[in-house]
Amino acid sequence: MPLIDLTEVDRHVELELIPRSVADEIRSRVGVLERAIRDVESASGVPYPRASVAPYLLVLIYSTDISVESNAYARVIVGPSEERGLEFAIEFMAPLVLYASRRTVEAVAAHELAHYxxxxxxxRDYGAAQLLPPEGYFEALEVDEEMAIPPELIFRPRSRFIRLLRERMELGLRDRALDLRTERRWVRRGLPVVRLTQYQNAVRIPVDYIARLRIDEAVERKLSAIGWRAARR
Structure with a gap:
């Protein structure tokens, strides 16, 4: 498993966008995320993509629901790569690392693997050059579920991650305590918040890079197993 990348955390300290005390707190808590990723890897048999901590809260804005914003505590980043066609990474927001319970961190880490x-x-199968996000918040919950492989196809039977994802992530992350802590300890302190519309958060990749996609052998085996399991359901 790769180490959690904290480059952006350090850069935000240098730019005086976050206090060093916040960066130190992130470092003291990042072990919870590392353990969650190790457990997800072990339970799924899939090498986890490169992971990093973003020193801000990401808020998604939905155009057809004017008053609705939604905290996003993690996301999959996809970009072009000369070597592999596409490069994937998982970005975890600092408030998740700082304020979430261990079970919520585990659920989010597992859910992002399902998105990945x-x-x-x-x-690989369709060459989708653009995966458009939904128009509104309630549609977003539905599409978030659709744009993730069902946990029963990823994890071993009776894995605790299947139950955990069904409890915590079936209609998007439901953690009122995390939202309240984030509001009180991050937003009200004036720490960085990035707001994006669903179109700004869309995944757009040049088609020629998609055609050059190379997938690790272990991940390819997992995708084949997922397809086989899905066909038997």
Missing amino acids: LFYLRKF
Whole structure:
């Protein structure tokens, strides 16, 4: 498993966008995320993509629901790569690392793996050059579920991650305590918040890079197993 990349955390300290005390707190808590990723890897048999901590809160804005914004505590980043066609990474927001319970961190780490595998399969099988986000918040919950491989196809039978994802992530992350802590300890302190519309958060990749996609052998085996399991359901 790769180490969690904290480059942006350090850069935000240098630019005086976050206090060093916040960066130190992130470092003291990042072990919870590292353990969650190790457990997800072990339970799924899938090498986890490169992971990083973003020193801000990401808020998604939905155009047809004027008053609705939604905290996003993690996301899959996809970009072009000269070597592999596409490069994937998982970005975890600092408030998740700082304020979430261990079970919520585990649920989010597992859910992002499900998104990662969905993207890989989509790009491999269909060459989708653009995966558009939904128009509104309630549609977003539905599409978030659709754009993730079902946990029963990823994890071993009776894995605790199947139950955890069904409890915590079935209609998007439901953690009122995390939202309240984030509002009180991050937003009200004036720490960085990035607001994006759903179109700004869309995944757009040149088609020629998608055609050059190379997938690790272990991940390819997993995608084949997922397809076999899905066909038997």
